[in-house]
Amino acid sequence: MDSIHMYGGNFLRGETKIQGSKNAVLPILAASLLIKGTCVIENCPRIADVYHMQNLLQELGCTVTWSGNQITVDASYVNENSMGGESVRRMRSSVMLLGALLGRIGEVAMTYPGGCVIGKRPIDLHLTSLSQMGVEIVEEEYHFTAKVKKLKGVDYTMPFPSVGATENMILAAALAEGTTVIRNAAKEPEITALCEFLKAAGANIEGVETKVLTITGVKELHEVKYKVPNDRIVAGTYLIAALACSGSIFLEQAPIEHLHALIETAKHMGGNITVNGDGLGIDVIRRIKAIPCLKTEVYDGFPTDLQSQIMAAMAVAKGESIIEETIFENRFRIVDELRKMGADIRTEKNRAYIIGRKRLEGAVVEAEELRGGAALVVAGLSAKGKTVVNNRHFIERGYEDICRDFRNLGADINIG
Structure with missing residues (x-):
């Protein structure tokens, strides 16, 4: 029953x-896609949304293994850019993979994410902010595609301090060309955790825990071990x-x-x-x-x-x-x-x-x-x-x- x-x-x-925090670990798992190597994430909760994210990472070509509450993601090879199926439909946070995949391979095709009935929660903020970085987006009834030759830094003010949209911009900006400034950014602890993870991997991020984040893109990120709050x-x-x-x-x-x-x-x-x-x-x-x-x-x-x-x-x-x-x-x-x-x-x-x-x-x-x-x-x-x-x-x-x-x-x- x-x-x-x-x-x-x-x-x-x-x-x-x-x-460990659900809302922190999901964008961190998405961020592991940006690293051509192995990441070890400690204090990872064994919950359904994490298992859905694990399935999506594996579908994209990553190797994901568990040891107790420690999860290891090897993203050396990412050979797929399409996301659909039950894991996307059942989990809102699958949208976090959008910014990460654009940063890694420059192209994404995915069904619209689901997982929640508490409100409209449109992904318009995600798509609008990423389009400012040069991403071309084509929306259809049940899915959309996003493509970019090279992500470009941008000075952008969020119309609302959306946690998810802020996280997606951070993920996209980490390896982008130039500097990205996110104004009116969300400053939830989960944003801080994502920034700490990326900084430990070599990202250049300033203004953590404030409403103005400045991310200067780097050429690559390195392997990292991180403990989720x-x-x-x-x-x-x-x-x-x-x-x-x-x-x-x-x-x-x-x-x-x-x-x-x-x-x-x-x-x-x-x-x-x-x-x-x-x-x-x-x-x-x-x-x-x-x-x-x-x-x-x-x-x-x-x-x-x-x-x-x-x-x-x-x-x-x-x-x-x-x-x-x-x-x-x-x-x-x-x-x-x-x-x-x-x-x-x-x-x-x-x-x-x-x-x-x-x-x-x-x-x-x-x-x-x-x-x-x-x-x-x-x-x-x-x-x-x-x-x-x-x-x-x-x-x-x-x-x-x-x-x-x-x-x-x-x-x-x-x-x-």
Whole structure:
């Protein structure tokens, strides 16, 4: 069965280790295409999206091998420029291979990527920015082609600080002729990780962690070994679960420096946060308080990837909360499923109005996407009785083993 079963209502207690970052490792794997040799990537999470990326790299001619949570990519030979099939259709991040392939062989043919229902997420920003670098793009109904004789550096201002489009421009610019300046660039930690990986391989990148990136193209990149940072969204999901369920947990190797917005929110809701060199702890001893208004923003504001999870916690908070979603227009798909569990939530355009209840009721609910699925698990752990979350495969796109991790924290949860 493609489901997760849990009996909720228990306090969470214990500790669990945070996996490597999904959103960091995928563009790094794409970047390995730029290196005519072998790259070793440590702390790589064993999740569905990484396996899809592995399949795509192998289809392009790379050799990819695993050893524990270490993945080795040998991109000495790239003999294919066409990408289609299930891995592209099921994974949005397959678009990251666009900039890398253009940098490596100058030609790409691919079907439009899929993998998400949380919003339109058009790839127009990706294609427009790359076209400024001399790429000729021909779009058809189900696929497109992109060609360039030689990528040229450009001074370009992003109309919106898109993480994916910024990453694609970085990948294309690393081996381009001349200097590329990306203004209004995204500055999420995953952008920093990609830049660190490329710099370790010999790329010339300045302005990391700022909104203006300057990339001077180099002739070639060399082999590199790199450790992926830990996943801030996984850590945030588990921290929010402690808010919803109460208890005392410790998140080993949580990337504290990337969780400031969530930590402040957790404190306002009544969580007692402790931080040390090994990770982050949270103690919740009484019912959490509502947040009058929480707004999702680009980094370093409150992340949209934690909005569904915090909504699940707000559903059992004392008082009334408002969430304003500013990144993706369809992030409220979880609302109907939470209502099945007794949540009092109404939506109006990009706002959700939540009146907290003391306890949700267990129910059979359907995950429709990655973060919403994880949020339903959070809701189920806080609810009275049994909850079944169907479509587990969505959750496995980003969580290595969510059942194992929550069992480490004392939850009664298993694969159905």
